[in-house]
Amino acid sequence: MKHIIIGTAGHVDHGKTLLIHSLTGVDTDRLKEEKERGISIELGFAQLSLPSGKKAGIVDVPGHERFIKNMLAGVGGIDLVLLVIAADEGVMPQTREHVDILQLLQVKKGIVVLTKSDLVDEEWRGLVTEEVKEFLQPTVLKDAPVVSVSAITREGIPQLLQLIDRVVEDTEERISTGKLRLPIDRVFSVTGFGTVVTGTLLSGRICLGDTVEVMPQRLLTRVRSLQVHGKKVEQARAGQRTAVNLTGLEVDEVKRGSVLAAPNTLTPSYRMDLRLLLLKSAQKPLKDRARIRLYLGTDEILGRVKLLDRKELEPGAETYVQLELEEQVVAGKGDRFVIRSYSPMRTIGGGTVVDANAPKHKGFKPEIIEQLATLEMGTPEELIDQFLTEKQGLYSVEEVAAGSGLTPREVEPELVKLAKEDRVKIIATEKHPLLVSFPVYRRWSLDIKNMAEAYHKKFPLREGYPKEELRSRKFSFINNKYFQFLLQGLEMDGWIRLYEKSVASSDFTGQASPEDQKKLTAIVDDLKKGGFQPASWALVAKTHGLQEGDAQEYLHYLVRQRQVIKIAEDVYFPAAIYEKARELIIDFLRRNKEISVGQTRDLLQTSRKYALPLLDSFDRERVTRRVGDNRVLIQG
Incomplete structure (x- = not known):
């Protein structure tokens, strides 16, 4: 079944929450303050049942200017917008700002809902409809149908439901096969269960028992339980409003703006490359290093815009920029974002993430602009x-x-x-x-x-x-x-x-040079003269007049070539003598079954200093095996 998220947008007190109540029977104003003041402050959520039997999630966003950041936290995950405009007031300031945001986020599917139509006559309603169509002409919602309703009399509500059903059918579903990404818009605790986060699943899927990572904090946790629209499920897919109960995390460790992801699939970054459009409605150019507020997914982060090819960006212009952030974020290439001025807070632009983990760039480098263009397109x-x-x-x-x-x-x-x-x-x-x-x-x-x-x-x-x-x-x-x-x-x-x-x-x-080979041969010959009691390497080196560095080079070479065998610290046997000792001990063991250190000493006419390390060496080579104080032959 297709999973679609519908969101509202529009000016404060234009009837968004009452409209959702008429469509779903759910009052999305859940805070006491919201009910007392009659406006939405936080995001509200409900499930909408359509005439065809399809179901969609619906997000009610605040319209008041003071709560635009909460609106942005909800609008990023929607597939279809209901642009709510009161018929008795028409297009208002937050209507314009919300439409700017929809334009920047490229929310292209929409329906214009003229609410409070019972308060105006037919002629006025026609004038407002024409005003709205003209206003939307240069935007992504230019082809959006317009329907008049009254949440009080329910006039137009059945027609609106039928229209939503048709538009939902024509709306592309989000991809469930990609990486798991769930931007978190609410965090709360449930007694007996612990921390719960909610959000709209942007891509991929999440299953009961999955190990997931809260980013950018890099907190590993596990999915204890899942709910979609209040019902427990084994799995949630892209496009669904999802509540996830997480194990081992406290509420204060997670925040709105964090992202739930599969482990090791997202990388936090303080720096991103963006294609940025400054709105024509921006009151002044955007200067290099200007401090702004970034809205990405459900997060709000402060940062500075570094212009890469100019000193300032004029309203209506578009360019590549680098954003240096004051906190780490996680994003993906192609993610849409919005920026607002630091103070006063106004929506001034937005665009697309080109590189979510960008290296630091120097300005005015044409090759950087070319690289970003290739990366984007x-x-x-x-x-x-x-x-x-x-x-x-x-x-x-x-x-x-x-x-x-x-x-x-x-x-x-x-x-x-x-x-x-x-x-x-x-x-x-x-x-x-x-x-x-x-x-x-x-x-x-x-x-x-x-x-x-x-x-x-x-x-x-x-x-x-x-x-x-x-x-x-x-x-x-x-x-x-x-x-x-x-x-x-x-x-x-x-x-x-x-x-x-x-x-x-x-x-x-x-291979050693002829000169080196001559010295090496002489050294090995001297070691052989000692038989089963070879001289120490230090003495041999001194005898041949070798400096310490050369002595070590010669020794390493002889050991690597197996012309000399190291059997203990500073005990080296020429290979021929070592092999002779092996033959004698094997022969003895075949006749006597076992051999002691003393018998080895007597057999080889050597001392315990050499007999014991020789036996230990043959143990390591699995020629012999120690049994008590003696050695026995390993067969095979």
Whole structure:
């Protein structure tokens, strides 16, 4: 079944709440103060049953100028507006401001309801209808039908219900397959249940038991129960007014303006790039760095407008701007917003979010304007290319989709073409591919190869550049898991050769020079002379006149090449002697079943200093196994 949210708009005391009561039987003025003053202060909600059997949510918003921010909190999630104008007064100041807001938020489906029609005659009603049509001509509601009603006599109410039914049928439903996003417009506590939040589900769906995140506070919580129009449900879908009971959160941790989302799908930001239209009705130009009030979803945030291509924005003009906010917000590309002047508070403009997590820009850079134009209106191919070129990192398909304002389904078909054109490099992983701009990948490839070659010249006896040192020095912006996949891709493309802990140039042989090899051979020969009691490495190095740095380089090389085996701290056996010890011990165990440290000492004609670490080393290699104080042979 289609889920549509209907909202009211119009000047204070033009009969919005009474109209909803006539349509639904529900009094949406729920606050004592509202009933006493006869005006709506907060948002009101009801369910509307239509003649066809369809049901729609209906949001009653305040009309008084002082409560415009509450009106904005409700209008952002509506699909169809009932613009309420009293027939005895016609278009009034808040009518104009509400229509400006509807224009800025691009709420294109609407019906004009002339209320209090019982108070005027037919001629006056005709004049007001013409005035309203003329007023709406330059707006998104220029084709909105006009119907006259009286909530007191119920004249026109049945016709209005039929008209709403027809318009609802022609109204596009919100997408349930996207990311979960529910801007919160009310927060309260229910005894025995805890914190409850309400809002209109903009996209996706939410299910009982789901883990969700309150943003931008980054509070993880779980859905304890769900209600849609007062009825418990297992699942709520985009377009539905939804109440969500959350576990483990206090009421004061959440506020109107927060957003309920799937974990790790939205990123809070203090900075956004926007396309901004300054209304013709704005009383003065908008200056660079002007302080404003931003209305986004159900949130109100203070910020400053940074103009990117001019000193001031004239009324009626439109441009790209960067908004620097005083609090973090979460948004998505394409979200509509409204701005009001800081003081006095008047609606002055609005537009579209182009980049919800923007880097800081310098003004008067034509290339920035071009990038924003591409980001706003470019093809998927252009958006992917621009995102990867700008960000210069390694990203999953999901990350590219989020950063370019696309869905993963829109990204995936473009990748083969972009890869063939050498614009994107696709790096395979065990699960999902990673993406990087091809020019960036080429530069990284050369950088790593050059760094490896410089390292080989400095340390010719080492295996290669340590991976973690390479990442921390040059690629700290890439997490370790992604970096390992990058290295594997470079090895597959022939740029490097990988070892367990190091990176070598693909053409590096790792062989010692003739001069070094001569010294290494002499060192190993000296170690062999000691038999099963080899000299300490410090003594060997001193004998051959090696400085401390060279001594360590030679030692690491010999150990890596397995010409020398380290069996304990500062105890190194030449490989040939180590293998001889292994053969003798295996032979002994085959004849005697077990061997002690003392028997090992006597067998090898060595001391306990060498016998015990040798046995420990064979244990580690799973040649032997310790049983009590002795060793036995591991079969197989």
